[in-house]
Amino acid sequence: MKIKSAEFVISNSDVSKCPETKLPEYAFIGRSNVGKSSLINALTNRKDLAKTSGRPGKTQLINHFLINQSWFLVDLPGYGYARVSKTAKKTFQKFITQYFEKREQMLCAFVLIDSRHKPQAIDMEFMTWLGEHQIPFCIIFTKADKLKPKALERNIQNYQEEMLQVWEEMPQYFVTSSANGLGSEEVLGYIQNINDNLQK
Numbered sequence: 001m002k003i004k005s006a007e008f009v010i011s012n013s014d015v016s017k018c019p020e021t022k023l024p025e026y027a028f029i030g031r032s033n034v035g036k037s038s039l040i041n042a043l044t045n046r047k048d049l050a051k052t053s054g055r056p057g058k059t060q061l062i063n064h065f066l067i068n069q070s071w072f073l074v075d076l077p078g079y080g081y082a083r084v085s086k087t088a089k090k091t092f093q094k095f096i097t098q099y100f101e102k103r104e105q106m107l108c109a110f111v112l113i114d115s116r117h118k119p120q121a122i123d124m125e126f127m128t129w130l131g132e133h134q135i136p137f138c139i140i141f142t143k144a145d146k147l148k149p150k151a152l153e154r155n156i157q158n159y160q161e162e163m164l165q166v167w168e169e170m171p172q173y174f175v176t177s178s179a180n181g182l183g184s185e186e187v188l189g190y191i192q193n194i195n196d197n198l199q200k
């Protein structure tokens, strides 16, 4: 998919105020610092569409970006930031769960996972929650350029093994790097494919 236009539409913390259209949307979510903003910028080929922040946990809003006038890329807040208070965590959980429960046009959630790390409980729990709520999702492994090919392969293999303890099959996954563009075409192609099928 070629990105012809990408524009910021609205930020909010209230799912009822998200854009009132039926355009398909795709959510990007993951732990703070996983590389979400960088990936969104890489996918859309824009330098600062999503704000890469040195202050994890500060971007606590649902951000809608309209792509090619035809679908929304939704940047959800990063989770799991230790220094956020318990109350803030609860509020966060509430509006994120409401987003996923209410937003019927959300066709796939991309759960970002740092390819360097071992499986983390918070990500596993989040994916289990998505599964229990029958919310379609894919995994995007980020920062692939930071590992040597063998180590990358090993980590992904290991991740699959852990997933298969819980899941019958490994969800669709993508290996990406915002530094060198690895995987961007595949992610965009996946989205394009879903969008194309909607029109049939």
Ligand code: GDP
Residues within 6 Å of the ligand: 031, 032, 033, 034, 035, 036, 037, 038, 039, 051, 052, 053, 054, 056, 078, 142, 143, 144, 145, 146, 176, 177, 178, 179, 180
């Ligand atoms: P966010 O908090 O999930 O939005 O993460 P950011 O996109 O702000 O990235 C967090 C840090 O990881 C920043 O210092 C980025 O430059 C770095 N980073 C993100 N993606 C990549 C990547 O693909 N490769 C490398 N080498 N660094 C990355």
